[in-house]
């Protein structure tokens with residue numbers, strides 16, 4: 438980050454995501470047992486909380502935190518944490534550079550995810566680990582509340598059409614990493630709860646509200662339905678499942 442680029446306030450949806458997901462991510466990262474001298478890469482690091490956690494573990498190594506938007510990324514003075522503007526779809530790192538590569542809620546948004554992941558695997562040192570955590574829509578598909586279910590699925594349809602985001606892809610794990618030849622594959626998942634202003638509610642409520650006009654214009658839901666569904670996210674007596682997080686990890690053959 439250049440000196441002229443100041444760290445902006447973290448958007449509410451990104452803080453909510455961090456609060457909902459960091460405990461699970463830290464548990465999975467810790468299970469890979471990062472060593473002090475590891476060279477780590479986090480792709481699409483967002484506000485950088487997990488990169489900072491890695492920087493505290495890899496004290497004699499290095500952590501590179503990348504994103505295409507650096508506004509919310511702060512290195513908080515860690516000398517071994519480098520923040521780099523880097524687009525994983527168009528840019529590269531040298532072959533066999535990293536002991537650990539981590540990304541959360543990034544590759545499901547990328548239309549070129551298969552080719553991008555193949556490139557990312559080439560950046561791993563032999564024996565290096567890749568850990569992905571991605572949001573999956575399957576719990577929302579069976580949600581009991583009709584407004585919440587229909588508006589959420591209509592929002593995801595627009596996400597897919599307009600951005601390329603595919604939240605059915607993480608349900609195919611671990612296949613993408615198996616197909617790339619990684620070994621010691623692991624698979625894990627977490628459910629989330631929405632309602633009563635829980636962190637995942639805040640994240641998804643913002644998404645529903647933000648995409649509402651596009652969803653309504655496309656005929657996916659009425660304005661009233663969007664308002665009701667967004668309201669459910671803050672409603673004290675509303676309980677349902679939100680997006681799941683699917684995690685997959687594997688190791689480049691030594």
Ligand SMILES: C[S@@+](CC[C@H](N)C(=O)[O-])C[C@H]1O[C@@H](n2cnc3c(N)ncnc32)[C@H](O)[C@@H]1O
Pocket residue numbers: 451454455480481482483484503504505506523524525526540541542543546547
């Ligand atoms: C949903 S956010 C997740 C942020 C963070 N990983 C987290 O879980 O809190 C997706 C992040 O990926 C970044 N991103 C999107 N496309 C990218 C690309 N092509 N290369 C690198 N980062 C990208 C976005 O700017 C954003 O910070």
